[in-house]
Amino acid sequence: MNEVWIVAHDRVGGEALASSARTLAGQVNAVSLGAGGLAAADLTLTIDTASSAAPVEAYATAVANLLSARGATVVLFDAGTQGRLLAGLVAAQLGVSPVNAAAVELADRLTVQRLAFGGLAVATEQITSPVAVLVIGPGVLPATEVAGEGAVEAVAASPAAGLTVVELRPKGGESVDLGAAKRVVGVGRGFAAEADLELARELAGRLGAELACSRPIAEGVNWMPAERYLGVSGATIKPELYLAVGISGQVQHLVGVTNAKVIVAVNKDKNAPIFSHADFGVVGDLYQVLPELLKAL
Incomplete structure (x- = not known):
């Protein structure tokens, strides 16, 4: 073939x-x-x-x-x-x-x-x-x-009868190609409030990365659009770097990021599943780790 x-x-x-x-x-x-x-x-x-x-x-x-x-x-x-x-x-x-x-x-x-x-x-x-x-x-x-x-x-082709477009409306949400990103910062339920995602946005900006999320952030609390959700029914990525912040790492999420070249995890739970799949891990409160990381960058 x-x-x-x-x-x-x-x-x-x-x-x-x-x-x-x-x-x-x-x-x-x-x-x-x-x-x-x-x-x-x-x-x-x-x-x-x-x-x-x-x-x-x-x-x-x-x-x-x-x-x-x-x-x-x-x-x-x-x-x-x-x-x-x-x-x-x-x-x-x-x-x-x-x-x-x-x-x-x-x-x-x-x-x-x-x-x-x-x-x-x-x-x-x-x-x-x-x-x-x-x-x-x-x-x-x-x-x-x-x-x-x-x-x-x-080529000539005719549509099947019975279906007609009545109205077209612009689609809401964002246009983002996570699959093409070389660096991705993912956020999860470790963030206590939507406003706190600004920490991750600033980090993504410093790294030249796209911001993504786990499913609960997109479809649970609706803090981010579905286009940025990574996982089994979301986007699959293959970046050079994936930084998972406050994400526990359930299998439904991991299937979307497993092909990343390097996975770095930040989570205060030392037993979080994400650490079993990460190349580097930081056990600590993201509210303490991220500000220090931003200072270093």
């Missing part, structure tokens, strides 16, 4: 997915749903969605038929809400189940790692079905630099 396909529904995400797919195969082709031609793809099949009031998921059958006609065997989707929806619909049309990939290797055979039992284990599988549909989260595949402009071919 030396060819992979991606399905893109927006230009920025499509370019990122296409460039990352380059680490799997020498030939990267794309089906673009209103995202135009992708510079990072060798060939982009563009489908005009602007002339229809149908949402992109209404094109799932058309995309599946197009992929089948072109002989696609490995198809990648992004892990955003729209990407997951498209992956499920296209996979159903192809007669397979989508795989949420935690790692991918494409050689003579396609080998995929996925999280199992809610992130408590990692399952390694060889995909033997005629076509594989993979959902690729941030950081699962390394980012690559791709120069040039691939070929673009417009």
Whole structure:
């Protein structure tokens, strides 16, 4: 296998997915749903969605038929809400189940790692079905630099009847690419108040790092947007440095950071699970450790 396909529904995400797919195969082709031609793809099949009031998921059958006609065997989707929806619909049309990939290797055979039992284990599988549909989260595949402009071919496709976009509203939250960050500072429930996160923000600024968090910070107390949550259903990162502050280190969080080159943990509980996975650890109150660290920086 030396060819992979991606399905893109927006230009920025499509370019990122296409460039990352380059680490799997020498030939990267794309089906673009209103995202135009992708510079990072060798060939982009563009489908005009602007002339229809149908949402992109209404094109799932058309995309599946197009992929089948072109002989696609490995198809990648992004892990955003729209990407997951498209992956499920296209996979159903192809007669397979989508795989949420935690790692991918494409050689003579396609080998995929996925999280199992809610992130408590990692399952390694060889995909033997005629076509594989993979959902690729941030950081699962390394980012690559791709120069040039691939070929673009417009194709005709009709959406399924019955679905119509009534209204579009700007999405709330932030736009952040944690998967591309070389340094990340993560915060957890060790912080007693939302205002105290300013300590971590200042530290991240000194380190030139992105600020991230554990799930309770994003979905429990809503101190940070969901886009900055690391873990089993959040972002996966591969930074040079991950500094975990006030994070206990449950397995659901660790699966999102385990590929960091260096993990440094700060926690006042010497028995916190994070220390079993950290390269360096500081047992101490973050309210004492962080100010001293800021002074040193």
